[in-house]
Amino acid sequence: MRCFRLTIAYDGTDFLGWQWQPGQRTVQGALEAALARVAQSASRAVASSRTDAGVHALGQAVSLLAETRLDASTLGRALNANLPRDMVVRKVEEAPSGFHAIEHARGKRYRYVIHNAPLPDPLARRYAWQIAQPLDVASMHAAAQALVGPHDFRGYQSAGSRRVSTLRTVRELRIVRCDMPPESFDGAGEARRVVLEVEADGFLYNMVRNIVGTLVEVGRGKRPVQWPAEVLAAGDRRLAGMTAPPHGLYLLRVFFDF
């Protein structure tokens, strides 16, 4: 069996998340079904992030073992020919024996997209969280800086996780308004997006969505700028804001040492 690293992208809308579930349409299920058609045999596929239903990925990392005579890029093309249209294998690389997408991940980067406009955008309904009230993005960004660095993030962790340590290091956390469509676009104001990007050595369960839900309270003016830092210091999930909905979340990238 040879060891491979796959980089995959998917529209999470019509999947019940990454994890295989009997009789359900999941990313893992679709990938393993395609793998069964193109390789002699294969192990289970392991993803760096077990994304929930509705969560999207542009650069999910997957490790697996497979018995095949295909070279890596041919394997990628063969998989794509057997995958549904809402997912794609972007890259296949031969990996060192023993490579494991969870154990060897050194960090991840996520994006969260908010459609900040009074009316829903029918073209963004699967891909952004609509918030009608104008958000104070500068305050959200300022508040977020208290979360950068090594901290105990248990206050931003949802129940149902098995992580032993809740210490994580956030390397970067930025929130910007992307109102300005590219120069070529008709400025019809349809692109009223607030975009958050966050990179850390690892994330607790629902950590990004809990951070977003908490920062949005600041953006709405319901909580002061120092509140997200207080939630962090208190370490109590019940103090934090709501969990932002899954469909605004994108796994952008997983980092490895090699």
Added chain:
Amino acid sequence: MRCFRLTIAYDGTDFLGWQWQPGQRTVQGALEAALARVAQSASRAVASSRTDAGVHALGQAVSLLAETRLDASTLGRALNANLPRDMVVRKVEEAPSGFHAIEHARGKRYRYVIHNAPLPDPLARRYAWQIAQPLDVASMHAAAQALVGPHDFRGYQSAGSRRVSTLRTVRELRIVRCDMPPESFDGAGEARRVVLEVEADGFLYNMVRNIVGTLVEVGRGKRPVQWPAEVLAAGDRRLAGMTAPPHGLYLLRVFFDF
């Protein structure tokens, strides 16, 4: 009966186009069904552009007569509460009696989006035409300039149209590469878009999609830069390129004198 102008947006993917058809899901059908629930009575809805199945709209214009005591903005909210999530009424205005969305339109602006990358983007599969081969966008833009101005566009008209005159004035036609994602985005290269925008006093049937299909031949290097001008001069649809698929097309805006 009062006369109204509506500005509506929709994701065309799951509609069989604008035009009402028995037993089919169409934009006109959904709008008129919502109208029947919120107004005492109403006329048929007339759209400036009878978009085909799969074509999207950010600023479609609609005229209609309705008997209602609601003011314009309340009528808009009531309609939105009764519309499916893949369409939205952006604006309702009281219009001068006799206003007609087709007869009084003075121009329209469309956008066409191409995902120009070797691999399909699962998140763009409903919203952009994927072309794997790198396009020479500068040549496409240069070629397109021959179409700007008043011309007989019969060479770019698909069969099935009833327009009497095929003379139209293209006011602007731009094609740009939008490779650069906004500064806040991780430059993972996922936003490889080529965007065309075109504005004219009016369009023949499939005119934008035929222009795009023709310019793409130039972009692929299969035809010289002067070829789109030759198709225009010859006035023969059989000489032009393919009709680009509907799902990359967006009606951006309709212009009126008032």
